[in-house]
Amino acid sequence: MTTSSESLDLQDRARRALEDDFLRTAVRFTTDRLKTTRKTATEQLGRWEDWRERGRQIRAHTVSHLDHYLGLFATNARKAGARVHFAADAADAERVVLDIAKQQAAILVAKSKSMVTEEIHLNRHLEEHGIEVVETDLGEYIIQLAGEAPSHIIIPAIHKTREQIRELFAADGAEDLTTDTKALTAYARKRLRETFLQADIGITGCNFAIAESGSVVLFTNEGNGRMVSTLPKTHIVLMGMERIIPTLADLDVMANLLPRSATGQKLTTYMSIVTGPRKLEEQDGPDDLHIVILDNGRSRQLGDPEFQEILHCIRCGACLNVCPVYRHIGGHSYGSVYPGPIGAVLTPLLQEGPEFEELPYASSLCGACHEACPVKIPLHDMLAALRRRQVERGRGTRGERMAFRGFQMAFSNARRYRGTLRMARMAQAVFGIREGRIDAQFGALRGWTATRAAPALADKSFRERYASLEQDVAIGSSASGTVQTSGADGQLTVGKTEVNRDE
Amino acid sequence: MRIATRLGRKQPLGETPRRPVVGAAGLRSARRIFREEIIARFCAELEALGGVAIRCETTASLRDQLSRVLQQLSPQHVACWEDGLAEAFNVEQTLSGYQADGRKAVSGTARKTWLQRIAEADIGITGCDYAVAETGTVVLLAGSQRGRAVSLLPSVHIVLVRGGCIRMHLGDVLHELGHLPGHTGTTLPAVNFISGPSRSSDIENDLSIGVHGPAALYALILEG
Ligand code: SF4
Numbered sequence: 001m002t003t004s005s006e007s008l009d010l011q012d013r014a015r016r017a018l019e020d021d022f023l024r025t026a027v028r029f030t031t032d033r034l035k036t037t038r039k040t041a042t043e044q045l046g047r048w049e050d051w052r053e054r055g056r057q058i059r060a061h062t063v064s065h066l067d068h069y070l071g072l073f074a075t076n077a078r079k080a081g082a083r084v085h086f087a088a089d090a091a092d093a094e095r096v097v098l099d100i101a102k103q104q105a106a107i108l109v110a111k112s113k114s115m116v117t118e119e120i121h122l123n124r125h126l127e128e129h130g131i132e133v134v135e136t137d138l139g140e141y142i143i144q145l146a147g148e149a150p151s152h153i154i155i156p157a158i159h160k161t162r163e164q165i166r167e168l169f170a171a172d173g174a175e176d177l178t179t180d181t182k183a184l185t186a187y188a189r190k191r192l193r194e195t196f197l198q199a200d201i202g203i204t205g206c207n208f209a210i211a212e213s214g215s216v217v218l219f220t221n222e223g224n225g226r227m228v229s230t231l232p233k234t235h236i237v238l239m240g241m242e243r244i245i246p247t248l249a250d251l252d253v254m255a256n257l258l259p260r261s262a263t264g265q266k267l268t269t270y271m272s273i274v275t276g277p278r279k280l281e282e283q284d285g286p287d288d289l290h291i292v293i294l295d296n297g298r299s300r301q302l303g304d305p306e307f308q309e310i311l312h313c314i315r316c317g318a319c320l321n322v323c324p325v326y327r328h329i330g331g332h333s334y335g336s337v338y339p340g341p342i343g344a345v346l347t348p349l350l351q352e353g354p355e356f357e358e359l360p361y362a363s364s365l366c367g368a369c370h371e372a373c374p375v376k377i378p379l380h381d382m383l384a385a386l387r388r389r390q391v392e393r394g395r396g397t398r399g400e401r402m403a404f405r406g407f408q409m410a411f412s413n414a415r416r417y418r419g420t421l422r423m424a425r426m427a428q429a430v431f432g433i434r435e436g437r438i439d440a441q442f443g444a445l446r447g448w449t450a451t452r453a454a455p456a457l458a459d460k461s462f463r464e465r466y467a468s469l470e471q472d473v474a475i476g477s478s479a480s481g482t483v484q485t486s487g488a489d490g491q492l493t494v495g496k497t498e499v500n501r502d503e
Numbered sequence: 504m505r506i507a508t509r510l511g512r513k514q515p516l517g518e519t520p521r522r523p524v525v526g527a528a529g530l531r532s533a534r535r536i537f538r539e540e541i542i543a544r545f546c547a548e549l550e551a552l553g554g555v556a557i558r559c560e561t562t563a564s565l566r567d568q569l570s571r572v573l574q575q576l577s578p579q580h581v582a583c584w585e586d587g588l589a590e591a592f593n594v595e596q597t598l599s600g601y602q603a604d605g606r607k608a609v610s611g612t613a614r615k616t617w618l619q620r621i622a623e624a625d626i627g628i629t630g631c632d633y634a635v636a637e638t639g640t641v642v643l644l645a646g647s648q649r650g651r652a653v654s655l656l657p658s659v660h661i662v663l664v665r666g667g668c669i670r671m672h673l674g675d676v677l678h679e680l681g682h683l684p685g686h687t688g689t690t691l692p693a694v695n696f697i698s699g700p701s702r703s704s705d706i707e708n709d710l711s712i713g714v715h716g717p718a719a720l721y722a723l724i725l726e727g
Contacts, residue, residue: 270696275692
């Protein structure tokens with residue numbers, strides 16, 4: 001599955017999203033709602049900060065001993081009768097799943113929502129091999145019909161109107177459908193019911209994997225996760241290698257943090273703990289349970305003092321809902337599987353290369369994401385660190401690098417600084433000054449001044465005026481000169497107010 | 504191996520590392536909670552989720568309540584756990600009129616047919632092993648003659664709850680699951696925590712009920 005806007009760059013995608021009014025209203029409405037319900041739910045629990053801290057401790061302990069807990073989980077899952085596969089990257093994981101599908105001669109796969117399968121583009125791969133894959137989460141089903149990718153990690157079809165959904169369902173074969181939520185839901189229920197019962201394989205993600213018992217834990221609301229893990233003969237779980245928690249007791253903390261942060265629920269409608277395949281005497285449940293544990297760039301973060309903590313993430317989406325940038329542009333603008341602040345950090349870490357380098361810049365570094373995160377991941381620090389790392393590795397346009405090098409040269413030497421200022425004053429006259437601001441209509445400065453206030457330089461610097469100022473003060477006259485400060489961009493300009501007018 | 508190296512170890516850590524606290528220890532107040540408070544809370548939370556909680560003082564009143572619910576819903580076919588649940592709650596008579604095919608006839612048939620039958624049932628009746636008051640949750644352990652699909656495929660789920668199995672917090676239940684008699688961690692049966700009817704907000708944020716799972720959940724609580 002591909003995003004229709006995949007080929008555009010970050011700026012174009014963001015601009016396009018900003019033009020889509022419905023999207024903007026929808027995203028803001030939902031994220032507002034999730035923000036308030038989260039607040040209520042966290043207040044109801046009591047001692048939320050202590051719960052968060054405990055959550056952080058559990059994640060930190062697990063991730064820093066992942067070698068042990070991952071091994072323990074695999075051993076116990078095997079003891080429970082599951083088959084455990086390790087996959088180093090997306091291609092590996094795809095191969096494992098395809099092999100299982102071939103063994104089962106599978107033609108139909110029912111899937112519940114899983115970000116990991118999105119990450120490795122599993123659907124596309126299976127479909128290329130003639131296996132039909134049906135997304136069964138209502139929102140995912142809608143966007144699958146539309147041929148799009150999810151735009152929110154909890155509410156994937158946040159950007160679709162009910163009229164659009166009706167049209168998609170009509171094209172899918174629904175007759176006489178109204179745009180009533182009930183009618184739309186009823187259609188999906190009926191349509192997907194057949195899929196659940198006929199599917200050869202069910203694929204799910206995994207919210208948590210418990211090391212001490214080898215269990216997989218799934219949180220869902222619609223019940224499709226239960227269907228997919230109960231009805232087909234084979235159940236395949238795809239999990240990121242960091243999904244582990246040590247014990248059932250730790251699940252208590254996670255089960256209190258995750259739904260409250262994600263949807264403001266005390267608990268999702270369904271929480272299933274699956275340990276191994278169906279027991280012999282059971283009437284239902286899968287005969288085979290496969291667990292595919294995916295690395296795909298995750299282990300690279302281990303031992304990295306700046307980024308190891310990204311593996312603490314429990315994928316709740318709270319950081320999306322509070323992010324001013326996400327709230328404006330929505331999920332598709334990020335062009336990556338994981339949107340929002342978590343995506344802006346995780347994506348470039350998992351997939352090194354030029355493609356997602358600009359993602360860390362899709363943030364205002366306001367820190368709201370850190371405040372909201374149930375396991376206290378310092379996302380804003382990581383965003384800044386990523387930007388720094390990229391600059392160190394030579395990212396940034398040549399002009400940008402030159403400008404900063406010039407900046408360093410000019411400011412590290414007083415005489416050079418004075419010279420530079422005089423030159424700059426001449427240069428700004430070329431770009432044009434409007435109401436005390438540089439207003440570049442062309443050239444390299446345009447991108448900067450279009451969205452920022454760039455105060456113009458005074459015709460005489462403070463240094464240059466210092467001598468005459470002293471005189472002014474001495475004479476006790478301040479009529480000819482007023483001292484003015486302007487705080488934009490942290491720069492201090494001192495000068496006469498009337499000087500900076502556009503001539 | 505690669506993981507251990509990245510974490511600065513020559514070999515993967517063999518022994519489970521110690522840590523000061525496990526789980527939610529110390530996060531909840533340790534005050535004593537009485538049975539009545541627990542049952543009342545469970546009912547209130549379940550109702551808030553759109554479920555129906557009916558308190559019954561005796562087996563006789565539970566039987567009456569169950570027939571009332573069944574009459575109201577007038578199902579064509581009812582599926583029920585066959586692990587002795589009906590007998591234990593003394594509702595065999597009440598159910599007999601609703602099972603055209605006979606309850607026992609369903610067991611033992613091949614998996615696909617069995618699932619198809621459950622899918623055709625309008626109501627699924629199950630027991631539960633635990634319940635969580637704080638979240639309005641019933642907790643079902645899978646097992647012999649306790650089909651997972653019975654609480655999943657029919658449009659209505661009726662669950663028979665013994666008052667004594669309700670705990671205040673999720674953590675209490677998780678703790679007991681970790682110490683199930685006759686089980687080690689890896690032999691744990693499949694456990695489903697169910698909190699109210701199935702729901703989704705995927706269409707323009709409009710809450711809809713009964714997307715894939717049951718659209719209604721009734722809990723009949725036997726207090727005695
Ligand atoms: S980074 Fe934190 S807030 Fe964001 S999805 Fe992960 S756990 Fe949730």
